[in-house]
Amino acid sequence: MGNIRLGIVGLGKIARDQHLGAIEAADGIELTAVASRNAQLEGVHCFRDIGEMLASGVELDAISLCTPPQGRFAQAKAALEAGKHLMLEKPPGTTLAEVFALEKLAREKGVSLYATWHSRAGAAVEQVRELLAKRTLRSVSVIWKEDVRYWHPGQAWIWEPGGLGVFDPGINALSIVTHIMPDSFHLTSSDLFFPENRAAPIAANLKFETAGGIPVTAEMDWRQTGPQTWDIRIDTEEGPVALTHGGGRVIIDGEKQPEGENHEYRRLYERFVELVQNSGIDTDFSPLVHVADAFMLGRRHAVEAFED
Incomplete structure (x- = not known):
């Protein structure tokens, strides 16, 4: 398959500091669109929210949610119901019930769901x-x-x-x-x-x-x-x-x-590419359980x- 066409939702500090550079460095994935209420990014399709992005007709294979956890469930649900592979910034949600519901929906739709923990990639x-x-x-x-x-x-x-x-x-x-x-x-x-x-x-x-x-x-x-x-x-x-x-x-x-190279987010996107290629699911919610x-x-x- 060709490069995974990715849309990012949320273009705040974490997306700019970590996600954009990691996507550019990772093989097999390219940034196609962003959705943000307050910011735009040159060179890609820009939208105000995920609903507008999904309804636009721009061809996307996957979504990466970089928004705060409050309100993220509705965004994640919309992406999965649209048949998009989904990557979640940590924490994956605000409640345990909602993240397990997302996992169930991803399996029903046959798409990938990746609940990331960037520090594990240290x-x-x-x-x-x-x-x-x-x-x-x-x-x-x-x-x-x-x-x-x-x-x-x-x-x-x-x-x-x-x-x-x-x-x-x-x-x-x-x-x-x-x-x-x-x-x-x-x-x-x-x-x-x-x-x-x-x-x-x-x-x-x-x-x-x-x-x-x-x-x-x-x-x-x-x-x-x-x-x-x-x-x-x-x-x-x-x-x-x-x-x-x-x-x-x-x-x-x-x-x-000896110190190794600390490319946490690049490793996350490399893992996401693997999951998407196999419609795999990687959702260890145990850190959220402890919280x-x-x-x-x-x-x-x-x-x-x-x-x-």
Whole structure:
């Protein structure tokens, strides 16, 4: 088949910073159209929304949704019902019920659905996954702290219900841990810290354990300034493993390992091309399950107001 003709819905910061360059670098796919209320892109067909895009007659094979999770279900449903292969920016949706409904619809329509987790494509993630399959775990500790004002300036949606708050970056950590761990794990306690003027948490402390009793902890905070911290520290009987820089680098038994190329989004689009060619489905919703559990078990703590 020729290049996959792709339409992007949502031309905001994440699309411009990550998706456009990744599409250009990936083989087998080309950007044909964009839909955005507030922006246009030279050289491709431009529309105001997905409905206008799908009704335009422009030939598209696939859609990539780069919009905020709130309201995305209707967009995703429209794409699938039109017979388009579909790629979802993380998180795949605002509720578990809606993402499982999308998976069911994709299977009924015989098209691909790809729920992406870009941090799983970090340069060192697969190396750590393969290593942990051969080692005996003792504990796992996640420290995920960043400055929301730097990474999400003026993005009011992220503080609303469904926007996830600190779990917008925190789900990246959970996507890595669910991928590299040899065993599944479940939440045992959750402390969530809500600014008094916001509907989503700015920090979270979580405790999990595996079926075998191995402890997994996660400390997430959006109030960190200066150097940012995206670390997963793993204690094994054979020695320590530290996955740092959001999955981009690894230290094994105290020794820094050679750094690989960190082309997360290009790898996502390469995977999407594979799925489309085979009408495959790749939908691991486990990171979203853990976030949902964090809200279900969450003990709410009020903290000072946040002003952007």
